[in-house]
Amino acid sequence: MTRSPNNRIEGLLRESARRALAAVARRFGDFADAEDAVQEAMIDATRQWSAQGLPESPTGWLIHVASRRMTDRIRSEAARRDREEAVAGEALPAAPDAPPEGREADDTLLLMFMCCHPALTPASAIALTLRAVAGLTTAEIAAAFLVPEQTMAQRISRAKKMIKESGEPLGMPATEERVERLRSVLRVVYLIFNEGYAVSAGSELGRADLAAEAIRLGRIVHLAAPAEPEATGLLALMLLTEARRPARADEHGELIGLEEQDRSLWDRELSGEGRALLAEALGRGEVGEYQLQAAIAAEHAKALLPEETDWREILALYGLLEQVTGNPMVALNRAIAAAMVDGPAAGMALLEGLDKQLAGHHRLHSTRAHLLEEKGDLRGAIAEYERAAQLTRNLPERNYLTKRAARLNRGGQSS
Amino acid sequence: MKFMLLQAYGGVPEDTPPMTQWTPEEIDAHITYQKDLNAELSERGEFVDARGLSAPELAKFVVWDESGSPVVTDGPFPESKELLAGYRIIDVESVERAVEIAAQGSAAPGPGGRPIKQVIEVREVMGAPIQH
Numbered sequence: 001m002t003r004s005p006n007n008r009i010e011g012l013l014r015e016s017a018r019r020a021l022a023a024v025a026r027r028f029g030d031f032a033d034a035e036d037a038v039q040e041a042m043i044d045a046t047r048q049w050s051a052q053g054l055p056e057s058p059t060g061w062l063i064h065v066a067s068r069r070m071t072d073r074i075r076s077e078a079a080r081r082d083r084e085e086a087v088a089g090e091a092l093p094a095a096p097d098a099p100p101e102g103r104e105a106d107d108t109l110l111l112m113f114m115c116c117h118p119a120l121t122p123a124s125a126i127a128l129t130l131r132a133v134a135g136l137t138t139a140e141i142a143a144a145f146l147v148p149e150q151t152m153a154q155r156i157s158r159a160k161k162m163i164k165e166s167g168e169p170l171g172m173p174a175t176e177e178r179v180e181r182l183r184s185v186l187r188v189v190y191l192i193f194n195e196g197y198a199v200s201a202g203s204e205l206g207r208a209d210l211a212a213e214a215i216r217l218g219r220i221v222h223l224a225a226p227a228e229p230e231a232t233g234l235l236a237l238m239l240l241t242e243a244r245r246p247a248r249a250d251e252h253g254e255l256i257g258l259e260e261q262d263r264s265l266w267d268r269e270l271s272g273e274g275r276a277l278l279a280e281a282l283g284r285g286e287v288g289e290y291q292l293q294a295a296i297a298a299e300h301a302k303a304l305l306p307e308e309t310d311w312r313e314i315l316a317l318y319g320l321l322e323q324v325t326g327n328p329m330v331a332l333n334r335a336i337a338a339a340m341v342d343g344p345a346a347g348m349a350l351l352e353g354l355d356k357q358l359a360g361h362h363r364l365h366s367t368r369a370h371l372l373e374e375k376g377d378l379r380g381a382i383a384e385y386e387r388a389a390q391l392t393r394n395l396p397e398r399n400y401l402t403k404r405a406a407r408l409n410r411g412g413q414s415s
Numbered sequence: 416m417k418f419m420l421l422q423a424y425g426g427v428p429e430d431t432p433p434m435t436q437w438t439p440e441e442i443d444a445h446i447t448y449q450k451d452l453n454a455e456l457s458e459r460g461e462f463v464d465a466r467g468l469s470a471p472e473l474a475k476f477v478v479w480d481e482s483g484s485p486v487v488t489d490g491p492f493p494e495s496k497e498l499l500a501g502y503r504i505i506d507v508e509s510v511e512r513a514v515e516i517a518a519q520g521s522a523a524p525g526p527g528g529r530p531i532k533q534v535i536e537v538r539e540v541m542g543a544p545i546q547h
Contacts, residue, residue, distance in 0.1 A: 121508050124460070146417075147463050147506050155460025395541040 009049050012058050014135030017042055018220075020062035021132060022107030028070050029170055031114045032160035035132055037073070041065040108133070108224040109182075110172060116184040119166045124159035125188045126195075131156055133220065134213050144210055145195075182225065186234050186290065189217045193238050197245070211242055222277075232281035233291030239274035240297035243267040255396045259306045271301040292321040311340035328357040332367045344374040362391035366401060373408065382408045417463060417540040418513040420503040420520060424471065425496025426534035427525070437526050445531070448523045456505060456516065463504035471495035504540065513537050
């Protein structure tokens with residue numbers, strides 16, 4: 001398939017914009033203004049490149065045009081100050097060249113650290129990352145999150161304002177802070193992936209493929225920080241999860257549980273890549289939550305039939321994951337794994353004590369429903385499925401839970 | 416998280432006169448307040464949609480019928496106070512923020528510039544599940 005010239009320009013722009021933004025932000029020391037300038041330069045580029053052909057160095061072209069805009073902006077601000085305070089204008093930084101190869105990894109990380117600044121809400125960090133790092137337009141991001149473009153534009157501009165007001169200098173943070181910031185970056189990428197993966201089961205056509213964008217971002221982070229096992233682990237996790245996508249919903253977008261999925265539809269190439277990355281990450285000997293989740297996904301990927309699943313191994317991995325995260329949701333999954341290994345009573349025992357922590361959470365009820373059904377307590381299972389259906393905020397999931405309860409109500413076993 | 420904030424015709428205190436009995440200034444103040452609230456939500460990156468619905472007099476109740484031509488009942492209806500007057504859809508960080516916005520909507524000025532105390536129904540729009 002040949003790409004149309006406009007597609008080609010778009011692809012090039014997305015790649016070059018990130019590099020240009022890093023270079024311009026570093027040179028002028030101002031992320032927020034640099035982001036504006038590069039966005040404007042991208043608009044110029046779309047027009048000029050399609051009319052006059054591609055420049056020799058697209059990144060260099062963007063840097064040049066964006067820098068000129070930055071310079072103009074500083075000049076006009078200086079002129080305004082001159083008029084107001086009659087002070088002399090200051091020397092302007094020269095336009096930077098395209099960065100040398102080795103610098104790019106650091107530049108990318110710097111950009112991501114800015115976009116995932118701790119002062120930002122997750123929604124703002126997600127929007128900014130998609131624009132500044134993934135190179136999506138505001139319109140595309142707005143469409144992906146089903147909000148008007150104006151709303152998304154405001155969200156992004158407020159995020160940049162907050163970063164500016166935080167007064168943080170644009171530079172690589174100290175080691176300890178760096179670890180924390182990388183964790184935020186991975187979290188933001190994972191949130192984008194989840195958003196995309198979840199809607200892929202629905203029928204919301206026309207939404208940008210956020211799961212694919214998250215994987216792209218995951219690759220960018222992995223390239224920029226190849227020695228970070230959690231960055232590698234997250235990429236592995238996303239690939240292993242994405243590999244199951246073709247099998248996880250029926251033609252109407254209704255969810256299909258892992259047990260009932262047609263495993264021949266799983267994408268072996270993606271899961272193979274995920275497993276190789278996971279092995280690489282685990283080889284570094286610093287286990288973390290993404291690597292553990294990827295390891296669990298890899299166990300499922302290995303099983304060509306549900307009954308070949310190594311639940312004992314999965315149970316052990318959930319145990320480790322619970323230790324690492326302290327997340328009660330992980331405890332639920334561990335209970336399911338325990339039931340698979342030692343029977344439903346063992347799973348039920350693990351659920352005890354979670355009522356308080358997970359009060360009102362549908363997943364506590366759906367987990368209990370599954371275990372009760374397995375034990376043969378159909379009446380109890382129905383009540384728990386109904387409760388879970390009332391509490392979920394997700395439509396395909398509510399349909400699934402409702403059908404589960406309905407089947408038991410009719411006296412039939414759930415398939 | 417997306418929420419729909421719904422308001423019905425009847426959701427105001429019993430003694431609230433219909434809008435046609437307000438002064439034009441009071442009506443303007445009410446409309447301006449609602450527009451300003453939408454602008455504020457948009458500026459904060461939280462606005463999705465806001466619509467008023469036409470009056471209950473124009474409403475139709477439709478039921479499918481075996482004969483092939485549906486049974487259509489035209490308004491007005493005696494229970495028109497239960498009908499929806501309008502809605503806002505917002506995209507916010509938390510349910511607390513949704514409640515705050517609903518309270519702001521409920522405080523829109525009515526007769527005498529006093530908050531109208533419209534009851535706002537806050538409903539979360541179903542969305543994406545989180546992976547575990």
